[in-house]
Amino acid sequence: MEVTNTADPEYFHRVVDCQYACPAHTPVPEYIRLIAQGRYDDAYMINWESNVFPGVLGRTCDRPCEPACRRGRLGKDGSEEPVAICRLKRVAADNKDNILSRLPAIPSNNNGKRIALIGAGPASLTVARDLLPLGYELVLFDEQKVAGGMMRSQIPSFRLPEKVLNEEIDFILRDQVELRLGKRVDSMKAVLDEGFDAVFIGTGAPKGKELNLPGSEECTANIHVGVSWLSSVAFEHTTRIGRRVIVLGGGNTAMDCCRTARRLGGEDVKVVVRSPRETMKASPWEIEDAEHEGIPILNNHVPKEFIVENGRLVGMRFEKVEAQYDENGKRSLVPTGEDPVVIPCDDVLVAVGQENSFPWIERDIGIEFGDWDMLKVDTRTFATTNKKVFVAGDAAIGPENIITAVAQAHQAAISIDKYCMGQAIDDRPAPGHTLISQKMGVHEWSYSSSVADDPRHVVPLIATDKALADRKVEVELGFDRQLGLEEAERCLNCDVQTVFEAKRCIECDACVDICPTDCLTMIGNSEEGQLRENLTFPARNVEQPLFISDDLATGRVMVKDENVCLHCGLCAERCPTGAWDMQKFLYRVTQAGKACQL
Numbered sequence: 001m002e003v004t005n006t007a008d009p010e011y012f013h014r015v016v017d018c019q020y021a022c023p024a025h026t027p028v029p030e031y032i033r034l035i036a037q038g039r040y041d042d043a044y045m046i047n048w049e050s051n052v053f054p055g056v057l058g059r060t061c062d063r064p065c066e067p068a069c070r071r072g073r074l075g076k077d078g079s080e081e082p083v084a085i086c087r088l089k090r091v092a093a094d095n096k097d098n099i100l101s102r103l104p105a106i107p108s109n110n111n112g113k114r115i116a117l118i119g120a121g122p123a124s125l126t127v128a129r130d131l132l133p134l135g136y137e138l139v140l141f142d143e144q145k146v147a148g149g150m151m152r153s154q155i156p157s158f159r160l161p162e163k164v165l166n167e168e169i170d171f172i173l174r175d176q177v178e179l180r181l182g183k184r185v186d187s188m189k190a191v192l193d194e195g196f197d198a199v200f201i202g203t204g205a206p207k208g209k210e211l212n213l214p215g216s217e218e219c220t221a222n223i224h225v226g227v228s229w230l231s232s233v234a235f236e237h238t239t240r241i242g243r244r245v246i247v248l249g250g251g252n253t254a255m256d257c258c259r260t261a262r263r264l265g266g267e268d269v270k271v272v273v274r275s276p277r278e279t280m281k282a283s284p285w286e287i288e289d290a291e292h293e294g295i296p297i298l299n300n301h302v303p304k305e306f307i308v309e310n311g312r313l314v315g316m317r318f319e320k321v322e323a324q325y326d327e328n329g330k331r332s333l334v335p336t337g338e339d340p341v342v343i344p345c346d347d348v349l350v351a352v353g354q355e356n357s358f359p360w361i362e363r364d365i366g367i368e369f370g371d372w373d374m375l376k377v378d379t380r381t382f383a384t385t386n387k388k389v390f391v392a393g394d395a396a397i398g399p400e401n402i403i404t405a406v407a408q409a410h411q412a413a414i415s416i417d418k419y420c421m422g423q424a425i426d427d428r429p430a431p432g433h434t435l436i437s438q439k440m441g442v443h444e445w446s447y448s449s450s451v452a453d454d455p456r457h458v459v460p461l462i463a464t465d466k467a468l469a470d471r472k473v474e475v476e477l478g479f480d481r482q483l484g485l486e487e488a489e490r491c492l493n494c495d496v497q498t499v500f501e502a503k504r505c506i507e508c509d510a511c512v513d514i515c516p517t518d519c520l521t522m523i524g525n526s527e528e529g530q531l532r533e534n535l536t537f538p539a540r541n542v543e544q545p546l547f548i549s550d551d552l553a554t555g556r557v558m559v560k561d562e563n564v565c566l567h568c569g570l571c572a573e574r575c576p577t578g579a580w581d582m583q584k585f586l587y588r589v590t591q592a593g594k595a596c597q598l
Contacts, residue, residue, distance in 0.1 A: 001528050003557075004548045006499065009433035012585040014545060015562050016495045018085060021068035023407035025431075025589045026050040028065055028085055029495040033447060035091055036488040038481070043092035045102055049597060050589065051089075052126050052172070052406050053151075055164040058090025059476065060155055062252075062283060062401040070492050073564070074453075081456035083490045084479075091484035093164070099171075104133035104596050106176050111135035113420045116196040118142075118185050121149020122402045123202030123393030126409035127416065129172045133595040134417060138177045139196070143184040144235070147173070150204050150394075151402065153231035154253065156260050157472040188361040188389075198388050198416045201375070202409065205394040207357040211248065211350045215306030219313035223306065226257045226351030233260055233471070242346025244268045246316055248303055249351035250280035255290045257349040262293055263471035270343060271297045272316075274333060276323050289475070293464060301341060302333060306348070315344040354399045374398070381425045382412035390416055413592040429590040438496055438582045439572075445582055447493055449569040451516070457487045496567050497585050500558055502550040504579035511571035511580060512536065517564040520571065525557045535559060 004011060014020050018028040027046055034043035047054035066072070069082030113136050117124040120142035128138050146152065147169050151160065173179075185191060191199055208225035210216075216223060222242070226249065232238040245266040247258040250273035261269045271290065273280060277299045280287065291297065301318040308314065318341045321333040356374055361367055366386040368376040375396065376385055382392045392412040393405030415425040438446045460477040461467070467475045479487060512520045518537040525531065525548065532539040532546065539546060544563035551557060572580040591597055 001525060001531055001546065001548045003550055004545070006547075009431060009585075009587060011545070012435070012495075012497050013431075013433070013587045015497065016585065016587070017068040017070055018065040018083075018494065019587065022051075022065045023404045024051045024410065025407070025587060026065075027495065027586060027588070029491055029493050030586060031092060032083070032085070032088055032488045032491045033493070035088055036448070036485055036491075038485075040092050040095040041097055041099055041102070044096040044099060047089055047092060048099075048171070050410075051403060052129050053122065053168050053402065054089050055093035055168050056151055056160060057402060058086060058088075058093050058478075059160050059164070060151075061086045061089070061403055064403070070494050070566070071490055074566075080453065084456055084459070084487050087459055087476075087479055088484060088488055090478050091481070091488075094478055095481060095484075103171060103174070106132050106174060107135040109135070110137045113137065113197040114139065114195070115416060115420075116141065116191050116194070116199045118188075118191065118199065118201050119149055119203035119395065120144070120147035120181065121202055121204050121393065121405070122151060123204075123395070123405040123409040123412075124149070124200060125169060125172050125202075126406045127200050127202065127392075127413045128177055130410060130413035130592040130596045131416065132172075132174075132176055134593045136417075136420075139180060140173075140177050141180045141183075141185050141191075143182070145182040147179070147181065149202070150206075153234045154227060154256070156230070156256050157234070158259070158263065158467060158470075158475050159256070161472070161474050184360075186360050188367070189365050192365060192388065196388070197420050198390065200412060200416065201384075201389065201391040201395050202393055202405070203357075203395045204405075205354040205356050205399040207355045208253075208350070209353040209355060211303065211352060213303060213305055215308045215313075218308045218311060219306060222313040222347045224347065224349050226253050226349050227354055229349055230256060230260065233264065238264070240265045242266065244345045245270070245347050245349065246343055246345040247271045247349045247351060249273065249353070250275060250282055250297075250299075251351060251353075252282050252286050253354070254349075254351035255282050255286040257351050258290055258295045259293060260471060261347075261349065262295065262468055266347075269295050271295060272301045272303065272318065272343070273297060273299050274302050274321070276300060279323070279331075292461075293468065298343075300333075300336075304340065307342065313345065313348070315342050316348065317342050354394075356395060356398060372398075380411070380428070381415045382408055383415055383419075383425060387419065390419075407589075410589065410591055413596075414590070417592040431590050432588040434586045435497070435499070435583045436586075438584050445496075445569055447496060447584075448489065449493065449496075449567070449582075451492065451566050451568050454490045456490070457483050493567050495585050495587075496569075496582050498547075498560065498565060498567065498569075498571060499581045499583045500547070500549055500560075501579050501581075502552055502558065504577045505549075505552055505558065506577055506579075507552055507554060507556070508576065510574045510576065514570045514574045516568065516570065517566060519561040519563075519565045521559045522552065522556045523559055524555065525551075531559065535561060537561070537564070539563060
């Protein structure tokens, strides 16, 4: 195998599994260490720089970082749970002081460029966060009377309190953006005709899919599209629902619908899903929260008919199925032959998917569309085929999540800035990174490096009866400072890297002997497949890299399996020549300009 190029920042970035998995590449171990030190403001600002909405995401993130967490690979057969990264983000948000003085300054004189942001959700707000400090004049459009987009309309208040969302939106806008709220944009051509220097589309995927079944046209008043219904509840146009409610769908929207229905008068609420439980799209914790509130989930039921009597919805008929897979792994839902299942109901919430909707974009203004009537988008620059128009988030790629919208919007902001400044948008700035030794003495490191079995802490919840009595009461209480400290100490500091210098190594085997996970091997180099099998402990997780050193004096190489290294520092403690050192790696994704960085 080739010698590992540790000068390439992407090598160490990949090893920090949680940060690498985060679409916005938030420096997770760095802010967790700061929480452990009680430096909540610093931890919040590290989050704010990359993911923009720490308080929001600390409650609602889809948590792609947590399945990647190295802690989750410890224990017998990976029996330990990952660090509660998402909930620690909330610890920083809940315990911060006033951080207004630490936000990037907004120039008193603008740079002469005027940008339209269509849609006031997380993508547009992220672009605003990046461009305001660079002197851009921004105009924000949205059909709702307040900013926030799907964060406000689709995430119930019992998960995301309005005061948290309002605070983080205010951190971005700071009364420096022209707001055109409460009026739908009906024509992209009209927006372009205003003479904006660039236009950003951040309208999300606002259209919920309907379910056309026999009986649906006879009882439309009691069949509700989930995303629209949640929005109606959020803006208090809807305040009640029938006693018996069926929610169709197995995603997070379905979980929000069923839990909201319980709070609006639904006493008998059921979620009905076509597929097996293990293939449900909802996050596991969302499913657990719904079941904790007494909501059953019925799997393998395909909806066949709305049952109507005397013009009134009284139930639904379902066919029971089972999942069968062919030799290629393709799934089919095959009827079991059992009798149909009839479930009585007064209302049905349909949460079977969302779609993009661009009827307001004319087809003769240079914006091309592709499959499924989606905009043609360069997924590196987030430019459309009209050089003035950029797009990110759900509007660009279909329904995803807040953190993905934020990550893409940072890149779109770079493109907008480069375009307006007359620069090539394909010329992307490199990320920033540092690698600094953490050594303070012969046997002392400037961070906690102990590793021990430590169960994940359970977040406290408000009593269920109180939660169900008021849809605006937040269910999760979050970690207090002590629980936050204890959970933060479970982090393995994966960003503190084991850095090896072959020229210092005397091949004494001290590091190999002391390594608690047998991740180090001195061996003759060979092809990757053979080398992985011949290590002290075979390295069969090919998703994780191997570190390969320069040749040692004997011609062998030092190999480290990054998959099982705990970053405990014992190799560096034991090494008599300092061939191993622990060095903190900090990776920062470049944004639209230095002025928008902290």
